[in-house]
Structure formats: C-alpha cells, structure tokens
Amino acid sequence: MVWSVRFVVVLLALLGATPLHAVQVDEILPDPVLEARAREISHDLRCMVCQNQSIDDSEAPLARDLRLLVRERLKAGDSDSQVVDFMVARYGEFVLLKPRMNWHTAVLWGAPLAILIAGLLAIGFSVLRRSAAPPASEVALSEAERLKLAAIAGSRPDGV
Amino acid sequence: MIAELGHYALVLALALALVQSWSPVVGARKGDVALMKLADSTALAQFAFVALAFAALTYCYVTSDFSVVNVYENSHSQMPLIYKLTSVWGNHEGSMLLWVLILAIFGALVALFGANLPAPLKANVLAVQSWIASAFYLFILLTSNPFRRLAEVPAEGRDLNPILQDFGLAVHPPMLYLGYVGFSIAFSFAVAALIEGRIDAAWARWVRPWTLLAWMCLTLGIAMGSYWAYYELGWGGFWFWDPVENASLMPWLAGTALLHSAVVMEKRNSLKVWTILLAIITFSLSLIGTFLVRSGVLTSVHTFSSDPARGLFILVILMVFIGGSLALFAWRAPLLKQGGLFAPISRESALVFNNLFLATACATVFVGTLYPLVLEMLTGEKISVGAPFFNLTFGPLFVPLLIAVPFGPLLAWKRGDLYGVAQRLLAACAVAMVGLAAIFAFEGTQSVLAPFGIGLALFVMGGAVTDIAERVDLRSMSIETIGRRAAGLPRSAWGTAVAHFALGVTLMGLVSASTWGSERIIALKPAQTVSISGYDLSFDGMVSRDGPNYRETAAHFTVRKAGSVIGVMEPSKRVFPSRDGMSTNEAALLTRGVSQLYLSLGDKNADGSIAVRLYHKPLVLLIWLGALVMALGGALSLSDRRLRIGAPKPAARIVAQPAE
Numbered sequence: 001m002v003w004s005v006r007f008v009v010v011l012l013a014l015l016g017a018t019p020l021h022a023v024q025v026d027e028i029l030p031d032p033v034l035e036a037r038a039r040e041i042s043h044d045l046r047c048m049v050c051q052n053q054s055i056d057d058s059e060a061p062l063a064r065d066l067r068l069l070v071r072e073r074l075k076a077g078d079s080d081s082q083v084v085d086f087m088v089a090r091y092g093e094f095v096l097l098k099p100r101m102n103w104h105t106a107v108l109w110g111a112p113l114a115i116l117i118a119g120l121l122a123i124g125f126s127v128l129r130r131s132a133a134p135p136a137s138e139v140a141l142s143e144a145e146r147l148k149l150a151a152i153a154g155s156r157p158d159g160v
Numbered sequence: 161m162i163a164e165l166g167h168y169a170l171v172l173a174l175a176l177a178l179v180q181s182w183s184p185v186v187g188a189r190k191g192d193v194a195l196m197k198l199a200d201s202t203a204l205a206q207f208a209f210v211a212l213a214f215a216a217l218t219y220c221y222v223t224s225d226f227s228v229v230n231v232y233e234n235s236h237s238q239m240p241l242i243y244k245l246t247s248v249w250g251n252h253e254g255s256m257l258l259w260v261l262i263l264a265i266f267g268a269l270v271a272l273f274g275a276n277l278p279a280p281l282k283a284n285v286l287a288v289q290s291w292i293a294s295a296f297y298l299f300i301l302l303t304s305n306p307f308r309r310l311a312e313v314p315a316e317g318r319d320l321n322p323i324l325q326d327f328g329l330a331v332h333p334p335m336l337y338l339g340y341v342g343f344s345i346a347f348s349f350a351v352a353a354l355i356e357g358r359i360d361a362a363w364a365r366w367v368r369p370w371t372l373l374a375w376m377c378l379t380l381g382i383a384m385g386s387y388w389a390y391y392e393l394g395w396g397g398f399w400f401w402d403p404v405e406n407a408s409l410m411p412w413l414a415g416t417a418l419l420h421s422a423v424v425m426e427k428r429n430s431l432k433v434w435t436i437l438l439a440i441i442t443f444s445l446s447l448i449g450t451f452l453v454r455s456g457v458l459t460s461v462h463t464f465s466s467d468p469a470r471g472l473f474i475l476v477i478l479m480v481f482i483g484g485s486l487a488l489f490a491w492r493a494p495l496l497k498q499g500g501l502f503a504p505i506s507r508e509s510a511l512v513f514n515n516l517f518l519a520t521a522c523a524t525v526f527v528g529t530l531y532p533l534v535l536e537m538l539t540g541e542k543i544s545v546g547a548p549f550f551n552l553t554f555g556p557l558f559v560p561l562l563i564a565v566p567f568g569p570l571l572a573w574k575r576g577d578l579y580g581v582a583q584r585l586l587a588a589c590a591v592a593m594v595g596l597a598a599i600f601a602f603e604g605t606q607s608v609l610a611p612f613g614i615g616l617a618l619f620v621m622g623g624a625v626t627d628i629a630e631r632v633d634l635r636s637m638s639i640e641t642i643g644r645r646a647a648g649l650p651r652s653a654w655g656t657a658v659a660h661f662a663l664g665v666t667l668m669g670l671v672s673a674s675t676w677g678s679e680r681i682i683a684l685k686p687a688q689t690v691s692i693s694g695y696d697l698s699f700d701g702m703v704s705r706d707g708p709n710y711r712e713t714a715a716h717f718t719v720r721k722a723g724s725v726i727g728v729m730e731p732s733k734r735v736f737p738s739r740d741g742m743s744t745n746e747a748a749l750l751t752r753g754v755s756q757l758y759l760s761l762g763d764k765n766a767d768g769s770i771a772v773r774l775y776h777k778p779l780v781l782l783i784w785l786g787a788l789v790m791a792l793g794g795a796l797s798l799s800d801r802r803l804r805i806g807a808p809k810p811a812a813r814i815v816a817q818p819a820e
Contacts, residue, residue, distance in 0.1 A: 022395060024762060025683045025771045046544045052402045054546070057395055097546030099531075104541060111527040112520060112553045119516045130501060 022059045029071055038071045041083055044097050045070070054097055163228050166216025167307040170257075173209040173264070174297035176202045180290035184283035185355075196279050199286035200271040206293065207268035214248075214261045217306050221248050227313040230254060230306040236319035236738050238709040246329040247320040252454060252470075253306035255333060259450070260296050262334075262341040266370075267293065270345065277362050284352035285345075292344055295477045303470045319709065319738040328388030335381030336408060340446040342374025343415060347443035350436040351485055354492040359432050367435065368422040369798055375415045376794035382408050383787035391747055396677075396758050396775050398783065401550045406529040407449030413522035414442040417515040424508050428573055430499030431508070434515070440489060444482040445522075451478055457533060503575040510568040510576070517561040524553050562616050562667065565660055566623020570630060584630060588622025603676070613671035620664030624657045655797025662789035669754075669782025677777045683762075683769040693776040695757060696720045697729065702770075710734040712746075715761055715770060719750055726752075731761040731772070754781040 023042075029035040039056060045066065047058035055063040055070075066087075073083045087095050099105045141149065180202040187195025220228045221244050224237045234251045235244060249258040267289040274282045300306070349367050353359045385408070390398040399405065418438040424431045451457070455471025502508035528545045535541055566588055570581040596615035603610070629635075631653060632645040680692050689698040700716040714732035718725055729748035736742050750757040755778040762771030 023681055025681055025765075028681065044546075044548055046546060052400060052546065057397065057400075092542060094542040094544055097544050098548030098552075099543050099545055104535065104539065105531075105543065108527060108531045108545065108549070109553075112524040112557060115523045116516070116520045116557075119520060123512060123516065127504070130498065 022057055022063065023067065024064070027064070027067055027071065029075070034071070034074050037080060038067070038074055041070050041074075041080060042067055044084075045087060046095050046097050048091065048095060162216045162219050163225070163307045163309065166213040166220075167305070169209040169212040169216065170297060170301060170307075173206050173213065173260075174294060174301065176206045176209065177290040177294040177297055180206065181287055181294055184287040188280035188283040188287075188356075191280075193279065196283035199283050199290075203264075203267040203271035203286050203289070206290070207264040210257075210261050210264040214257055217254060217257060218245065218248050221245065224317065226315070226317050227309050228306075229308045229310055232310060232314055232317050234320050235317040236709055237316060238738075239320065239325070240708055242327075242330065243320060243325050247324070249333050250320050250324045250329055253300070253304045255337075256296070256300050256304050257306055258334065259337055259341060260293060260300065262337050263289065263293050263296065263344060266341060266345050270348075274366075277366065278360070280356065281352055281360075281363065284355050285348045288348035288351045289344065292348075292481065295480070299470075299473050299477065303467070303473050316738070319736060322710070322734065322736045322739060322742055322744045323392060326388065326392060328384060328392065332381055332384040332388055335377050335384060337381075339374050339376075339378025339381050339415075340408075340411060340449065342370065342377060343411060343418075343439075343443045343446050345370040345374070346418060346439040347485070350439035351488060353436060353496075354485075354488045357492055357495040359436075359496055364422070364426045364429070367439065368419070368426050371415065371419050371422055371439075372794050372798050375412070375419055376791045376798070378408070378412050378415060379787055379791045379794070382412060383784050383791075386787075387784045391749055392744075395760065395773070396747075396777065398780075401528075401547045403529050404449075404453050406525050407445075407452045410522050410525050410529075411442050411445040411449060413518050413525070414438060414445050417518040417522070418442050420511045420514055420518075424511050425499070428500045428502065428508060430502065431512070432496055432499055433493050434512075436493065436496070437489060438515070438519075440482075440485045444478075444485070445526075447474075447478050447481060451475060452529075500574070502573070505571070505578045506576040507568060507571040507573050510564060510571050513564055514561060514568060517557055517564075521554055521557045521561075524557065525550065528553070559616065562620055562663070565620050565663065566626065569627045569656055569660070570623075585623060585626055588619055588626050591622045592616070592619035607675045610671055610675040613675075614668060617664040617668035617671065620667065621661050622664075624661035624664070627660070628654070628657045650800055650802070652797040652800040652802075655793045655795070655800070657793070658796060659790045659793030662786045662793060664786075665782050665789060666786030669779050669784075669786060672779035673777045673783065677775055677780075679776075680774040681771070682774070683765055683771045685767075685769045688769075690772070690774055692757070692774050693778075694721060695726075695776065697757075697759070697774065699770075699772075703730070707734065709738055710736045715772070717748070717759060719757065726750075729757070729759045731759045733761055751781065754779050754785065756780050 023039070029038060042056035043054050045055045047053050047055045047060055047063040047066070049062050050058045050060050053063070055066045057063075070083055070087070073086055078086065084096070093100060099108060101109050180199055183195045184199035186192070187198070217228075217230070219225075220231050221235055222241070224231065224235060224244070226232045226235075230251065230253050234247050234254070239247070247254075249255040267286060270282070270285060270289070274285075277285075346367055349363060349370075353363055382405075385405070386398045389400070390396060418435065421431050421435040421438050425435045451471070451474045454467075455474060456468065457471060528549055531545050532543055535543060566585055567578070567581055570584055571578070592615040595618040596611045599611040599614050628649075631649055632642045634642060636642065678693050680690055682690050684690060684699045686699055686701045689696050691697070697717045697719050700718060703714045703716050705712045705714065712732050712734045714730040717729040717731075719727045719729055727750045729750050731748040732746045734744050734746060736744075745760060747758055747760040750759075755776070758775040758777055760773045760775075762773060764770050
C-alpha cells in the first residue's frame, strides 16, 4: 500500500499538481495513472454546496461523493472529457470551475485581450492628440497680447 | 449605559459629518475662512466621537455584556482577552464601525497635518471625506447598529466563529481597512481637485504619501489573509480566487497603478488626468469590495452578512459615489491642464505601460468575479468562474509587466535610451539565464513553465540590484565613490529597488511552492513513519488537551532528518462546545529556512489509524516574505525626506579651511 501511494505522489509531483487536497486515503484508486487523472479532473470541478471550492479541496460529504463518482466513471473507461461531460449533464455548467468557451462566455474570455487593446488604442490616441496640438511657443501672440507685452516691457531701443 | 453612550456618540458623529458636508464647500466657494476652518474642528470632533463609539463597543466585549446583541452573537465569557478584543470587528456591525473609525482617523489626520495645503483644497477634501462618512454612519445607524440591546439578557454568548479565533483576526481586517479606507484620501483629493477644476503642486505632493500608506497597509492585509488561509483552512492553499479575495486584489492592483501614476505626476507634472481617474477607480473598487462582502450577492467562505436590505443600501451608496465621481470626472477633467510631454521610450511611458497592464489585470479580475452574477441576471444561466480561468488570464498578463519592471527605474525621464538600459541589464539577464538553465538541468522537464518563472523572478531581482548599482556607480570600483553616493541616495530610490526586488521574491515563492511541492496522503498507526522529501515523521500517539473554550485532540509527530530529530509537529482538531460542537482543523507547520513541512489531521479510521495529509512546500514562505519586504520598500519610500512636507533641511555649514 505504501509503495503505490509513493508512486502516486511521484506521479503527482511530475504532473506539477498544486498541493491543495481533501482526498481521503480510502478514495485513492489503486491504479496511479487513473488516480492522477481523477485528481486533475477533480481540480476543475466545483463543489456545489461549498463556497467556491473544488471537489478536490473541499471536505464536504457531497464533494466526497463527487470525487468517488469521477473515479467510478474513470474505472468504467470514460475519457477525461467524457467524465467532465457526464458531470455537466448531471449538474449543469455550474459544476465547471473553468467556464466553457462559447457564445455565452465570449465576453468573459475575450475581456482581457479586448481591454488590453482598448487601453493601447486609448494611449495611442492621447499621444496622437498631444503631438498634433502645436506647442505653446509656436502659437503666435495675438495683437492684444503683443501690445500688453510691449507695455510691460516698456519701450526699448532694441524693440520688442 | 456604555452602549447607549456609544450609540449616541455615533449619532453625534453623523451630525458633525452632515455639517462638514456642506459648510466647507460653501466656504471654499465664497472664500470664507471661518467656514473652511470649521472643517478642521468637525473632522477632529468626528474622530473623537467615533473613537468613543468604538471604545464603547470594545468595552461591552471586554466585559462580556451579553445584553448587547452584537456581543451575545460573537463573544463568550471564557474566550481569551485578545479574541474578545478582536471579535469587536469579527462580525458585520463591528467591522463597519472599524471602517468608519479609520475613515474618521484619516479625516482627522488631514485636518491636523494639512497646514500647508491651500485652504480651499483642504476644505473640499474634508467635505468629500464627510460625504463618505455620512453615508456610512447612516448605513450603520439604520441597518447595522452594533449597539442594539436584548430585552432578556442571556447567560452566555454564542462565541466567536472558531475559525476566527486566531491571531490573524488581530492583523488582517485592520490592515485591510487601513488600505481600503486609506484610498479614500486619494479619492477625496481627486474629487476636490475636480470640484475646483485645478491641480497644483501641493495636490501632487499630498496624493503620493497617503496613497503609499494605504497601499502598504493593503499589501500587508492581503498577505496576512493569504497566510492565515494557508495555515488555518487545512489544505495548504493560499489563494483561491474567491470573490472576496478578488475584491481585495482589485483595489491593490488599481492602487499600485495609482502609486506609479502619482510618481509621474509628482516628478514630471504629467498624467494628471490619469492619476485622478485611478484615484477614483481605486476607492470605487474598495467600495465595491465592501458591497460584495456584505450584501449576500456572492457566495464565499468570507461573506459577512447576507441581508438584502443592507445590500441595497450599500448599492445605493455605490451608485451615488462611483457614478457621481465618474460623472464629475467626465464633466470637469477637460479643464485640467495637460502636463509635460514625453517620448515613446522614457520612464513615463514605461510607467504608462505598467499601468496599462495593471489596469487590464484588474479589469480581468473584475470581469471574472462579476460575470457569473451578470450572466445569471441576464440569462438565468449559472456558471462558475474559478481558479483555472484566472490562472489562464491573469498570469499571462503579468509576464510582460514583470519583464518591464527592471527597465522602468533605469530609463531616463522624458527621453530614455532603451538600448543603453538593455545593456545595463545584461548582468541581470545573465543571472536569470543561469537560473533557468540550472532549473532545467536539475529538475528536468517536469514543468515547462517553472524554469521560466524562476528565470523571470531572478531577472526582476537582478534588475532591482542593477538599479541601485547604477545609482551608486558600482562600476567605478571605488569604495569612496560608492559609499558617498549610497549615503546620499534618497530613501525613495532604496524603497523602489527594495519593493521591486520583493516582487521577484514573491514570484519565486509562488513558482516554487506550486511546482515542487510534494504530498503524502496516508493512514498511520502509532509508531509508524511517513517520509517526504528526505524528512521522516514518526507518529507517536494521540494527545488530549483542554483549551479555554475548546477540547483538543492532537497527534504527536517527531520529525527527523537523516536520523537526527529536528522538531515536533502536533496537528490537531479542536471542538468548541459553545458553538454546538463545531470543530476546526489546526495544521502543524515546521519551518526549515523558507520552506515548510505542513501536516494536517484527517479522520480516525475504524482500525485505530488516523489519516494524515503531509506536504513539503519548498520556498513557500518567500511568498509572504516578499509581500512584507514590498511593504518595507513602501515604508522606506514614505520616510523619504521630501515627503515629510514642511520639514526644511538646514543648510550645511561651510567650515572655512585655514589657509596653509
């Protein structure tokens, strides 16, 4: 028992899994490859009665049931995406922590890039606008301003 | 009686705030000095009364006065004193009182230290502060009154939520609120400037230090919250992209952008409009965060209260302040004169680039957090947006930002030489490459991203070192020159370098803990051993203890490395009888340098063995250490001579040398 657990750990370390878990000892599958797949899938499934936790992290009984369900489906030979589809068919898209990319979530997934581009455009426009406006020194003085300047400077031999 | 005093003090504070809301504005318009000065007195008096109210509530907690509803629901006579004190803000009503207390403190500080601000500006700033204050005093008095009494006094209280009975509660909320509410000063200044239609040098001087102070506190508050979640929640995670966590991250990101924008404004008198907009946005995000936590709109481990009436009230406050300030901005911003120009490659443009990415990251978090809510409102569809989404979108945004961080401080103002800067950063780049190659060599190709993460972290750290090295002219190789220049270097330069260095440190901790952590989940009987990463933990047996208000069962583990004992770990479960037997899981931590062993207790099995979860987390403490050092950098910058406004430097006395 200890050796296979060690194998699982090594495999998990190899997969770079983040170590946040509520998996109990009796849930761990004997086949390390399947177990690793189960952990990966569980990490992206939401525990629906908890507040914003994956079933991999949550200690709730429902999370445990869902973890066992995932492992059942994997043992029955489902592929990763089939397991996920099965869960979605049962519980709706709410169970997915990573929202699917479709028309409904286009704004969500597109937002970062769109905002970045919008920001770049905004900066570009303000730069253009600033360079288009002539610098103050190039704008000629109006007649009234010139007279005022002459009055302040006083009449000088070299003229103003 | 004390509670009633506190209640009345709060009402008086409201009255003062209402007076302060209009008289300084009128005074500023008409140039009436007496009306403007009135704001100073009312701000100080407001602080005195709110402090009185807070003290009254604290007194009720300390004396375990269970006739006050708030104390009954959140306290227990057997609780240790420190928890009695911290449970004052461990609930919705008390934490709102803390919120307005800090708001009043900041208002009083402006009144006290604003001697060299132009009187109309000061008056307007204090007026805006009191608008915010009035709104929240009303909120407290009408919907969240902490001083309500019970007709029949219960014998014992219902105890504070056991998860909150921790030192973290003493640090996390006050620090967070100092941050959130601290940004109100920047907001008040921004709105005051828009009202006046003018920004002058005093304004620029003022915004930066106050923003810096708020930012420092928010950094520490978020870091403390993250560390607390890490050791308290029992499974070693430290950031969950929970809506409430996001609600604190967004003001932090906007506040960082504001800080950098304020730097440009102070130095070069440009980006004024952007600074004002960021000041408004940052505080608006603070307000939105307040709304999210208390309205029941989003589910989270964190939510205080889910009363729709409160939610509605705050929503109205949000609409008035955010909508009003943005409308004012749209109307008045064009009046503000444009500042200095700068070339496309310059420190200003680097900071604009920095702000662009920070703002985009902030907007991403904003969209991700509120999307499920909006989608459900519009289409009735329920989706979740969790960690995977944020990891995919937020992470990539930070990569270009972090690459640019070493370049920024080295570029010149107005017109910079990118090629020259790149040459100066070659050493830092080399260090990064060596690190990257070393990770590849030692750890193999387990994770493709980790070597790049470490390389980037090393680059950022190297860039900060290069910044200082260039300023002290390290290349001159002369101890005298270096020493002289180092001594004369302004503290804000040190602060910048330290803070940027810390950014690399945090990144290193993040990459390391996520990639190279290892885990064991195993059932153990007494005298059995479990090994991880070269450490051997042997289970010695269970121990039962009694705490002040709980019963504890702990598992005693001896930790050995290469045969010799290096420590003891006792993860435990605590049961609180006063809270219907609610139990908490206390993980055991053993710190080795900046790495940690993390041991968490599971359930007892039928055959007498107990399940444990054991983790080894290399370099994990760097994450929070980095945040601490970042705040330290901020403190260094804050203590810079030129930011202590009105402190003239005495001229150096020239001692005449006798002629030889």
